[in-house]
Amino acid sequence: MVTAGSRGDGMRRANLALVLRTVHREGPRSRAALTEATGLNRSTIADLVGELQRAGLVVERASETQGRVGRPSPIVEPDPRVVAIAVNPEVDALDLGAVALDGTIVVRERLAQDALLTPARTAELVGIHLDLWRGGVLADARPVGVGVAVPGPVRAGDGLVREAPHLGWHDAPLAGLMTDATGLPSHVANDAALGAVAEHLFGAARGVHDVVYLNGGASGIGGAVIVGGNPLGGAGGYAGEFGQNRPGIVDPGDRRAADGVLEDEVSRALLLDAVGAGALDDAALRDALARSSDAAVRAETERQRRILATALANAANVMNPAVIVLGGFLAALAELDLDGLDRAVRAQTIPACAEGLRVAVAELGEDRLLVGAAEAVFEAALFPAR
CATH class of the missing domain: 3.30.420.40 (ATPase, nucleotide binding domain)
Incomplete structure (x- = not known):
């Protein structure tokens, strides 16, 4: 969100991530509530929110609070136009969707499969549907990456699918295939690991x-x-x-x-x-x-x-x-x-x-794996290392 530079820049990046992560995971917050939740002072919160707005990551709306003395604090919420493309290949279907930064599932499709998906075919189908969505339901959206929940062990360092035995995949470079098909950064992880993150954060x-x-x-x-x-x-x-x-x-x-x-x-x-x-x-x-x-x-x-x-x-x-x-x-x-x-x-x-x-x-029911896959994208794209 901010170019790398001095130690002060690093602290600012961390504070920007703290504010964005708070409204993403905890829901819309007033500036006053963000001050309390983060421990940062009011002027710092105002400055950080302004930068996040200019980056297209949050929006502000007027508070609905009535009857209070003084000027109400505006409500800060994630910009719903920021989306992650989430994917879950299985032996009988390909589930894919777009999950907005505010948690809304903008679109979701389940593509039944008569034959086992290959890594290349999985990436191809995601690319095709993303192009269709960009001309329709995601016309005003800003996709920031693709997250894939795979039923099998995935190497943490580079997202290589070591084995998805029921799909017949072995040492599949799925992240690269997905990036080639979509033009977006891709993040691949085990489906249960992503489901656990989703239920831990939101379920x-x-x-x-x-x-x-x-x-x-x-x-x-x-x-x-x-x-x-x-x-x-x-x-x-x-x-x-x-x-x-x-x-x-x-x-x-x-x-x-x-x-x-x-x-x-x-x-x-x-x-x-x-x-x-x-x-x-x-x-x-x-x-x-x-x-x-x-x-x-x-x-x-x-x-x-x-x-x-x-x-x-x-x-x-x-x-x-x-x-x-x-x-x-x-x-x-x-x-x-x-x-x-x-x-x-x-x-x-x-x-x-x-x-x-x-x-x-x-x-989160049937949304859990897509929400988890989206979270992998948001964590990598929007939140610098703590």
């Missing part, structure tokens, strides 16, 4: 500093951990692959895959088979499971919930989170009886780690 884990997040999608189960308010990346950025853990299964009759990992046993595909559906989105799957009176459906959901509860208890015992958030089809499983799942997790968690533990479903 079920808002205000919580220690979080375990599990995401259930068509490609399996991914996970992420937030410790002390910061995402846990690991040495290469691959931390949180809970779906690859070996689940503890008490009843041998519950096992469906010899030596299978968690995502083999707790599976969206098995739930779809149980309800006799070839393809359903998460909301439709949740409704189908909730409506079904079929004993076979009930048996399969109960089997998966037993195994999931043990996996979550293991995570709670190791990480001691304040909240475990479940997204995707895992949320659909949990919502069949959230209190019951919570009790099953606690029963297998040591008492100290169970204190204050909460099991929750993702509040």
Whole structure:
């Protein structure tokens, strides 16, 4: 936002980011409220807001407060014309949208796929739709980058997709392909890691500093951990692959895959088979499971919930989170009886780690991965390193 220069310039960049991050993540604030939230003085806030306005990052509107003595403080809010293009490729569809800096999802499309997407085809489709949007719904917008949530490990240093096994991707340079197709800076990360950030900042884990997040999608189960308010990346950025853990299964009759990992046993595909559906989105799957009176459906959901509860208890015992958030089809499983799942997790968690533990479903629903992908763009494009 400000050209690099002296140490004073660095402090100013940090203060600009602080103000912008506050209204982006916490919502519109008066200048007076920004003064209180940031600890900066009134004249500094006025100067910073003015610069952010000139950069096209915030707008001001008159306060709606009535009846107060004195001049009301104007309200500062993110400029909704600033948008991030957000993308989530899966085995059955490509979800893409544009998320504004004020949190509004300006446009969203789900492109069903009959064949597995390649990295090149994914980038091509995003480029095509961005061009269409620029001639229509995004005609007045200012895209600042592309964020991609990928179902597989992504190298933190350069966004190389090391492996997206269900898509058949290996060492895919997706960020470069996406930039070539769109002309925008691109940021690629694991889908669960981005979902965790979204729920931590705007959803079920808002205000919580220690979080375990599990995401259930068509490609399996991914996970992420937030410790002390910061995402846990690991040495290469691959931390949180809970779906690859070996689940503890008490009843041998519950096992469906010899030596299978968690995502083999707790599976969206098995739930779809149980309800006799070839393809359903998460909301439709949740409704189908909730409506079904079929004993076979009930048996399969109960089997998966037993195994999931043990996996979550293991995570709670190791990480001691304040909240475990479940997204995707895992949320659909949990919502069949959230209190019951919570009790099953606690029963297998040591008492100290169970204190204050909460099991929750993702509040952002099907938007969580797009919101997380957009956040990766905003963080890189608009907020300098702290």
